[in-house]
Structure formats: structure tokens, C-alpha cells
Amino acid sequence: xxxxxxxxxxxxxxxxxxxxxxxxxxxxxxxxxxxxxxxxxxxxxxxxxxxxxxxxxxxxxxxxxxxxxxxxxxxxxxxxxxxxxxxxxxxxxxxxxxxxxxxxxxxxxxxxxxxxxxxxxxxxxxxxxxxxxxxxxxxxxxxxxxxxxxxxxxxxxxxxxxxxxxxxxxxxxxxxxxxxxxxxxxxxxxxxxxxxxxxxxxxxxxxxxxxxxxxxxxxxxxxxxxxxxxxxxxxxxxxxxxxxxxxxxxxxxxxxxxxxxxxxxxxxxxxxxxxxx
Numbered sequence: 237x238x239x240x241x242x243x244x245x246x247x248x249x250x251x252x253x254x255x256x257x258x259x260x261x262x263x264x265x266x267x268x269x270x271x272x273x274x275x276x277x278x279x280x281x282x283x284x285x286x287x288x289x290x291x292x293x294x295x296x297x298x299x300x301x302x303x304x305x306x307x308x309x310x311x312x313x314x315x316x317x318x319x320x321x322x323x324x325x326x327x328x329x330x331x332x333x334x335x336x337x338x339x340x341x342x343x344x345x346x347x348x349x350x351x352x353x354x355x356x357x358x359x360x361x362x363x364x365x366x367x368x369x370x371x372x373x374x375x376x377x378x379x380x381x382x383x384x385x386x387x388x389x390x391x392x393x394x395x396x397x398x399x400x401x402x403x404x405x406x407x408x409x410x411x412x413x414x415x416x417x418x419x420x421x422x423x424x425x426x427x428x429x430x431x432x433x434x435x436x437x438x439x440x441x442x443x444x445x446x447x448x449x450x451x452x453x454x455x456x457x458x459x460x461x462x463x464x465x466x467x468x469x470x471x472x473x474x475x476x477x478x479x480x481x482x483x484x485x486x487x488x489x490x491x492x493x494x495x496x497x498x499x500x501x502x503x504x505x506x507x508x509x510x511x512x513x
Contacts (some may be wrong), residue, residue: 277363285360290407292346292412295346297413299420310333354409358404
């Protein structure tokens, strides 16, 4: 077990050498920057698809104001009819309802197309990443597999490539819509009444300060949490693989000590980040 203890913190992101991996994971900021560079390189083949998805997501968010515009117009028609004591113009009401239905349909049609683009891009990205992993692992010397914990390899091949799904398939659309939707609604608020527009932006400075305070150092913290997860995965596979030996020769309470310690470190790291937010 001594050899395993020495390689506990070795990651399986690349079989280029354990020393390089250790040096990278010791510093969370360096790991975060290295991850950003690697992600930018890996997503180069699908960058065009992601850009198209962002444009569609921007349109999807901007159209969030369209139903409200139609509803305001419909409300004016109904109020005017109520004030005059007459029935509202049926043709005008039906026209506005058609516009309302069309606005909803167009908005979510764009959303569907945008998500279709990103999900196809995600399939391409997964194929590219797994193909590169297989190529690298096929050329790695057998000594690297001996010195690298199989749990870390499993995490890199299965968990990490699966977890990036949200970043590729949803984040481009959702992030673009999260910007354009509030901006379009804010512009319309100023069109309706300048006082309503000022009221809408009154809390933005406070929100910006709070968000910046809560998100400070989040990249480094995420890299640190990923390192702890890798340790948990490694020690779990190590414990399960050696369960037969533990049953025969293990001492009660000591066989799972390394896994418990890794899980507690991860829990402590997560609790510290959550408490800061």
C-alpha cells in the first residue's frame, strides 16, 4: 500500500508524467488556468456551432419582451372598450391573440433550434475528446497504468466528459438569453415609463457587488474541488478493488480510512466554499 499512498494525488488527465500533474494540481489557480486553455483548444472544432447557438440564444432572450408588448396592447384595447361601455373589437382582439401565440411559438422555435445545434456540437465534442483519450492511452507505457490509480482514469474518461455536457449543450444558449432577456425587458420598461425603467435598474449596482463578492476565486475553488473529487474516486476504487484482501487481513476501521479521509476533505472544501457564498 506504500506505493499507492505515494501516488494518491496523481491525476489521469494526461499520461505525460505524474510530476507534471502533481505540480499543476497543487496550485488551484494554475489548474484553473490550465483547464481553461485545454478547454479552449478542445472546443476549437465546434466553436462555429457554439457561436451560432449564442446568436440564436440572444434572439430567444430578446423575444422575451414580445408577449408583454402584445399583452399591453391587448389590455389597452380591453380598457378602452370598458371605458366606452362597448364591446371590444373582435377582429382586433383576435389579431392580437394571434400575435401573442406567434411570439411564443417563434421564441421557443428558436430555442429548440439553438439547443439542437448545441447538442449536436456536444456529441461531436464527446467523440473528439474520447478519441483523443483513447489515442493517448493506447500509446501510454504500461508503467504509467501501474503508477496511476484507475479511479482517476475512470473519472477523466467517464465523469469529466459527461459533466461537460451542460457547458457545451446548454450554457451558450442560456448565457446569451440571460443577457438579452433582461436588457430587452429593461428597454421596454423605459418605453412604457421612464420611472419604471429607473426602478428596474435601481438594484443592479447592489446585485453586481454581491455577485462579484460571492464569485471571487470561484475558478480556483472549482479546480480544488475537482482535485478532491479525483482523490475520492481513486480511494473508492482502491478500496473496492482490494475488498477481498481486506476481508482476509484487514483491521476493522482501517481498511476504509483513506477513503473516509478523502471524503471528509472534499466535504470540508465544499462546506467552506458554500459558507463563503
